[in-house]
Amino acid sequence: MVYKHYVDVQAVMKKDGSIQPLAVYWPNGDGIPVCFAIERILDQSAGSRISAAGSVGKQYIVMIRGQRRKLYLEKNRWFIESLKG
Secondary structure, three states, X not given: OOEEXXXXXXXXXXXXXXXEEEEEEEEOOOOOEEEEEEEEEEEEOOOOEEOOOOOEEEEEEEEEOOEXXXXXXXXXXXXXXXXXX
């Protein structure tokens, strides 16, 4: 089963109206948020997408610490798909 984990994201709103995520804040074992830089954006959807977790939003496929992750902007909140609940 796929879950969505809502995360804090540092992003820049560009003058053309596009949004570029720069970093994701993920809680460590103690619940303290740790900053993980987005190394690069591999792809982003132009419109809405449906994630495996069932939500609709703009999808970014990003590299974080050498791993490919799906990052979604759902209305005004960000989440990452995860296999752990």
